[in-house]
Amino acid sequence: GGPASLSRFRGALVAAVLGDCVGGEFEGAEEVPMDRVLQHLNGLEDESRGDGILQYSDDTAMTRCVVQSLLTRAGFDEQDMARRFAKEYSHSPGRGYGAGVIQVLRKLASPHLNDVFQPARAQFSGHGSFGNGGAMRAAPFALAFSNPVDIRRYSRLGAMLTHSCSLGYNGAVLQALAVHISLQGGLELPHRPTFINKLISEMEEVEAEDAARSDSRVFSESEFPFCDRLHRVKDLMERNNSVSIEEVISELGNGIAALHSVPTAIFCVLHCLEPREGLPERYGGLERTMAYSLALGGDTDTIACMAGAIAGAHYGIDAIPQIWQRCCEGAEDADINAERLHTLYHQAPAEG
Template identity: 35%
Template sequence: MLKFAKRLSGSRTMGSELQDRFRGCMLGGLAGDCLGARFEGAYWGKVVDRDAVARLVSEMTNPEAKSAAGRSKALVVRRYTDDTSMAFTLARSLLENDGYRERYLAKSFANDYKREPGRGYGGSVIVVFMKLFEDSCRDCYKPAHDQFDGSGSYGNGAAMRVAPVALFCDDEQELERVAMEQAMLTHANPDGVCGAVLQATAVHHCLHADRGKPFDVAACLQRLRDAVERFPRQPAGAAAGSRTASTTATASPITCGGSDSLATFLTQHSDYRATVDKYLKKLDTLSVLLANPHTNQQEVMVELGNGIAASEAVFAAIFSALRTLRMLNEPAQPSAEQPADQKPVPEGAAGKEGKPSAGEFSAMTETIVHAISLGGDTDTIACMAGGIVGAYCGAGGISPSWKPVLESYATAVSLADKLCARRHKLHPQP
């Protein structure tokens, strides 16, 4: 089993180690988004040849890469998409308001879209933004609620941006509540909201996992299951009977009054029970797939999906991330996807100057390559998977050669540092 260069005691990370993991999360999401965007839309309903993905990722990030004709290839800065744009906006909003403020965040999302509409925003969220600009809009949740005949969007857009919530919220209850509320600004369907809660929980769990011990995949899966079983998390002091309150799926959630009403709105949605059952079933499937080292991309795509639905993209991302973290615990062994003499290693945990030894490669690279190879919504799947693994492995998992090709690398680091500084201020550590 590979060991990290630094060993920590206890379940909490401390000092510069925590800062490294905050940076790893933000940079992992940025890297997955920028690199995955190159493949988005070209492989709907099918997987991508893994070797081809690895080769292209290398060409995109390696200053010594050669073209097929043997010519040197100039590096191109890879632009981020709406995934990162909205994650940056969410991080800034949390910092500037010292917490979640729905109206401020909603208008910030809309203003950022207006300033840079070419980031690949989906059509349905653009409609939400346009309605938020209307003077008559007094309820910032209503535009999302009204979509699709009142059923709301089940897409992955709320999950793709949610990582800053996991960095901002130390308390589990607050984490699930804020993940839910920020999701409902653009996605009012239980599927889209539950996906955001699950992704936030995965990042939060990995951020605080003890790197002095082998990563416990089973414990992570159990925490994800717990989050789904209590979804949506009721705010402190909520009435015990609020899950069966009289609010209907046709009522505007915010006008009913705060977090309790938002949660109640979700439980009264016609898709609520089916969503919870689907997520629990997929967690079972995820566990089975992770237990088999020979699981291949085709099986993952068929069983979990790779599309724009939160219940597909989020599970594909979590599989890609936990697969890598599981492999860190194990001796190298053959699989259907890579030879027996290779396994991922946190960059900086082996070899000199943070470089993996022969036959090894970084956990972040492995995660992003695998996530992209699943096809479908590649930028979002790789973005979410990168954020999860980055929260565990830290910024050392980002190859130095990636820095000049990832747009706004410095912005991701700056936001991570500000979020970490806030955490240190609230919880001083020796």
């Protein structure tokens, strides 16, 4: 479909759920041989598998809250979104939430809380979390707002409800922008070479802010940490077929920090636009992206979820095997919500 088509919305939201559900199997594994990944994915085609057998984790649970809030409020409302996070957590606390964010979610449940951003600010001795929990749920911001300025502003605030360190919330901004550009057709052949440069120039502005500059100093990162990683993505891309999984992990990371997972997810998508050795020839790009994300090991559910959203916005819903969709809890809901977001997106007033 063309830019911002319904198929792209459905692809983005459904593939994010898929990444979370199929990636859960390997979360925390140090390395995953491709054989095991393919075995896991082939297993989904087994007829005896029941509907929705693979459960989603916190990544999808929180994404659903973001979606519901954006739809219900027809825009960003921090009070409403915070309330939904807290309610979801108290209803299903066993979805594999990060160890730190649980404290925030408990505090957000308090009816006496005035400033919903305060609990997140208190995390990790006051500098806030740099985990990827803000980024893992950022895709819907690109599906609710069409203007990059709005996407930047609201994906940042949405992440700050739990992640107030710039190394956390700027990962969410990057993820939302990647989904946005993909949704606009930015990964189609004629635009493909400039995809990463667009992200770098957006992030140069984002990371020029004082908070980002001071956090990168506190954590002894380079001056523009996300831009730095995006340049590494570009370097790895230029080396094309000669990049090993080990190098991707050592250059970009596969961990729970947003800085070590969002650029990695972006790399997975770009790398899998072409057929790759070691991946089945019958696989299309979306299937390749999923398999490759899982083979990196580490935070597989989250990296596959983020890569899934970006890839799904490019390939559209028809690229996702129906048999995979049937195996994943929440895939059907995601499909329905994608249509609602598509309507909201195209109705949104010009001033945002």
